[in-house]
Amino acid sequence: MNDLNTMAYGLKNGNVVFIDDVERGLECESICLSCEGALIAKKGDVKVHHFAHHNGDGDSCNESVLHRLSKQIIEWECLISTPTYEVSVEAYDISDQVHKKSHIEESKVLSVDSVSLELASIGFIPDVTCNESGKKLYIEIVVSNDVSEEKLEKVKLDGTPMLVIDMSDFSAMDTLDTLKQGVIYDAPRYWAYHPDHEAMKANLKNDLRFEVSILDEKIISAVSSKLGLVSKSELLKPKTNSELIVLGYNSAYGYSKKNNRDFDFSTLLVAKPIQSTGSSNYTIRSCGGYELTQIAFNEGLIPELAKLRFPCLLDLEVSGSFLGGRVQSIVTNFKIV
Ligand SMILES: [Zn+2]
Numbered sequence: 034m035n036d037l038n039t040m041a042y043g044l045k046n047g048n049v050v051f052i053d054d055v056e057r058g059l060e061c062e063s064i065c066l067s068c069e070g071a072l073i074a075k076k077g078d079v080k081v082h083h084f085a086h087h088n089g090d091g092d093s094c095n096e097s098v099l100h101r102l103s104k105q106i107i108e109w110e111c112l113i114s115t116p117t118y119e120v121s122v123e124a125y126d127i128s129d130q131v132h133k134k135s136h137i138e139e140s141k142v143l144s145v146d147s148v149s150l151e152l153a154s155i156g157f158i159p160d161v162t163c164n165e166s167g168k169k170l171y172i173e174i175v176v177s178n179d180v181s182e183e184k185l186e187k188v189k190l191d192g193t194p195m196l197v198i199d200m201s202d203f204s205a206m207d208t209l210d211t212l213k214q215g216v217i218y219d220a221p222r223y224w225a226y227h228p229d230h231e232a233m234k235a236n237l238k239n240d241l242r243f244e245v246s247i248l249d250e251k252i253i254s255a256v257s258s259k260l261g262l263v264s265k266s267e268l269l270k271p272k273t274n275s276e277l278i279v280l281g282y283n284s285a286y287g288y289s290k291k292n293n294r295d296f297d298f299s300t301l302l303v304a305k306p307i308q309s310t311g312s313s314n315y316t317i318r319s320c321g322g323y324e325l326t327q328i329a330f331n332e333g334l335i336p337e338l339a340k341l342r343f344p345c346l347l348d349l350e351v352s353g354s355f356l357g358g359r360v361q362s363i364v365t366n367f368k369i370v
Pocket of ligand 1: 065
């Protein structure tokens with residue numbers, strides 16, 4: 034049933050009535066919960082039984098009736114299932130790995146002491162105001178529109194938690210049991226405002242920062258000892274590589290389907306003299322000329338690189354940097370020779 038002016042509920046002698054509980058036709062003696070226009074009970078053999086407006090009006094009454102009934106149900110039942118509440122923060126360690134920390138309060142069914150509908154508050158009227166052991170809780174029922182920013186600002190000033198229940202998947206043609214189940218338990222809901230949020234977030238952030246700083250020290254000492262260095266400053270100290278032939282540069286980012294992750298790189302192509310020094314198990318018999326090597330560069334250098342004519346001779350300032358848990362050389366500056 035999609036007609037916007039039909040519904041299964043009416044108001045008779047001040048009480049909400051279901052279509053099954055009234056006489057047929059105008060004998061139902063009911064009015065619309067929203068516009069208060071006279072209703073006619075259509076209880077034929079073909080269509081699903083419903084109320085229609087006697088005068089044919091009430092095009093948007095279904096939504097208002099659903100909204101009103103939803104509030105009424107909370108008042109009748111004094112029960113509400115709260116949404117899961119989650120605060121998450123993240124921080125990066127020195128090797129660029131992300132770390133997360135969250136605080137989660139599971140959803141629970143609140144039995145509230147009292148419920149008031151449309152009670153005027155500070156600058157706005159929440160749909161439902163609940164009292165639970167002396168604490169206030171606002172509930173907004175949304176059917177077609179979300180809660181406005183203006184209203185949210187007022188709730189924040191007031192400092193009272195507010196949860197929003199989205200009843201847009203329901204209709205005033207649903208049975209009362211369906212609507213009860215929806216409002217109290219099943220309909221999507223979220224915290225529009227939770228007064229502990231900022232403090233909770235700040236605490237989590239502090240804890241995470243402390244944990245990451247300890248981790249950073251561990252990474253630094255692990256990498257330093259592996260490379261036989263004594264300190265972080267020595268590890269990351271810039272070095273100048275003089276008079277290198279730079280052939281070009283390339284900076285790109287995107288998404289790799291193969292590796293299933295984002296990539297982002299900035300690389301200089303450098304021709305450097307082939308190393309003529311060997312090692313204990315590696316003896317150079319003879320060598321000459323240049324070999325091609327790639328060095329990452331800081332993307333802040335792109336505007337300056339874009340002005341160069343390649344190939345060219347450059348002095349490169351290279352620093353150590355932690356990337357993906359490893360120390361990598363990165364060009365942080367250059368001078369034209
Ligand atoms: Zn109406």
